[in-house]
Amino acid sequence: MPPATWRSDLSVPTRHSVWWVADALHGDGACWSEALAGLEGSCVAFIDSGVLAAWPGLAERLHAVVKQTAPHLTLCAVDTMPGGEPCKDGLHHAERVARACFDHGVSRRGCVIAIGGGAVLDAAGFGASMAHRGVPLVRVPTTTLAQDDSAMGVKSGVNAFNQKNALGAFGAAHAVICCERLLTTLPLEHWLGGFSEAVKIALLKDPDMLAQLERTAPAIRARDMHAAQPMIRRSAELHREHILRGGDPFEQGSARPLDHGHWAAHRLEAMSAWQVPHGQAVAIGIALDACIATEMGMLEPAIRERILHLLHALGLPTNHSLLQPVDRLLAGLEQFRQHLGGRLAIPLITRPGSFQETHQMPANAVTAAVSVLARHAV
Numbered sequence: 001m002p003p004a005t006w007r008s009d010l011s012v013p014t015r016h017s018v019w020w021v022a023d024a025l026h027g028d029g030a031c032w033s034e035a036l037a038g039l040e041g042s043c044v045a046f047i048d049s050g051v052l053a054a055w056p057g058l059a060e061r062l063h064a065v066v067k068q069t070a071p072h073l074t075l076c077a078v079d080t081m082p083g084g085e086p087c088k089d090g091l092h093h094a095e096r097v098a099r100a101c102f103d104h105g106v107s108r109r110g111c112v113i114a115i116g117g118g119a120v121l122d123a124a125g126f127g128a129s130m131a132h133r134g135v136p137l138v139r140v141p142t143t144t145l146a147q148d149d150s151a152m153g154v155k156s157g158v159n160a161f162n163q164k165n166a167l168g169a170f171g172a173a174h175a176v177i178c179c180e181r182l183l184t185t186l187p188l189e190h191w192l193g194g195f196s197e198a199v200k201i202a203l204l205k206d207p208d209m210l211a212q213l214e215r216t217a218p219a220i221r222a223r224d225m226h227a228a229q230p231m232i233r234r235s236a237e238l239h240r241e242h243i244l245r246g247g248d249p250f251e252q253g254s255a256r257p258l259d260h261g262h263w264a265a266h267r268l269e270a271m272s273a274w275q276v277p278h279g280q281a282v283a284i285g286i287a288l289d290a291c292i293a294t295e296m297g298m299l300e301p302a303i304r305e306r307i308l309h310l311l312h313a314l315g316l317p318t319n320h321s322l323l324q325p326v327d328r329l330l331a332g333l334e335q336f337r338q339h340l341g342g343r344l345a346i347p348l349i350t351r352p353g354s355f356q357e358t359h360q361m362p363a364n365a366v367t368a369a370v371s372v373l374a375r376h377a378v
Contacts, residue, residue: 024179035175036070048116054185076104085274097127118150125156129169136174144194148235164266193279198235207352217313261285267332287318291369293348
């Protein structure tokens with residue numbers, strides 16, 4: 001027979017649904033009815049241990065909510081998972097989620113419910129993606145960082161080989177429920193950390209949002225929800241719109257504006273043995289990229305100062321001792337290039353609402369930028 005080539009484009013319809021509610025577990029049951037619609041059989045849940053400590057009785061309440069709002073779904077088990085990067089240290093916790101699906105008969109018609117910060121959503125989501133090649137995931141993000149950024153994404157993963165998110169999968173969550181009340185018990189560090197992603201997306205896409213962050217920074221730092229909630233929701237909206245409408249939701253290309261500030265953040269997290277929280281690492285990465293952009297003649301010094309001032313006003317760090325020696329930090333560029341899958345592409349801000357990709361990062365510019373941050377440390 002003669003040689004043959006068969007080619008077909010595949011398109012899989014996917015729905016991305018997000019609910020914003022005041023109290024998902026004590027008063028807004030309608031969101032659960034909608035979020036769990038179409039699911040049936042068994043499901044399991046994993047709750048961030050820190051969230052469970054702050055909300056005694058949460059597991060029992062979740063059982064009641066599922067029973068009341070999803071009559072065709074049975075919550076078979078509720079387990080805990082350590083919050084933060086420890087749950088993403090290798091495959092252990094992701095495998096626990098996958099095993100729970102088999103132990104309790106959770107099929108592709110059931111679901112995994114993950115309640116916690118971005119790390120728990122990542123690990124639980126990866127576990128769900130492995131079971132039966134994909135069990136639906138319901139995300140309930142409980143941190144500002146998870147609500148204004150990571151829960152909006154279509155990926156999950158864990159850390160391995162001393163690299164951030166080295167193993168993972170792409171796939172949209174079945175539902176995302178953002179609950180305002182669950183933010184009220186966050187430790188201050190985790191409350192503030194999420195606003196680094198709000199600063200990032202405002203710098204990339206929304207100068208008016210940046211100005212509003214500057215006006216409301218003292219109130220946000222004081223945990224004023226009336227000031228904070230519009231910024232959290234706007235950040236989530238901009239992240240979601242870029243992921244869904246930006247033309248590359250599964251990151252096949254090398255252009256990823258949302259990675260602004262992240263090459264150094266990921267490297268810093270790994271160098272600190274995951275002791276620097278992601279939100280704080282991103283703040284440092286944004287500050288470093290602003291200084292690098294200024295050193296490369298792409299960003300006016302006055303705008304750099306404005307960025308650093310805003311990060312400080314939000315109680316976020318802009319420097320860390322692990323930025324030196326610079327050679328160790330620069331190793332993160334090669335790791336990031338490999339993560340991108342090809343050519344290095346680092347988005348640097350040129351002015352609020354505008355950025356330019358650079359495909360090389362001169363070592364002297366990084367060294368000078370680290371020195372600038374050392375002088376600006378507060």
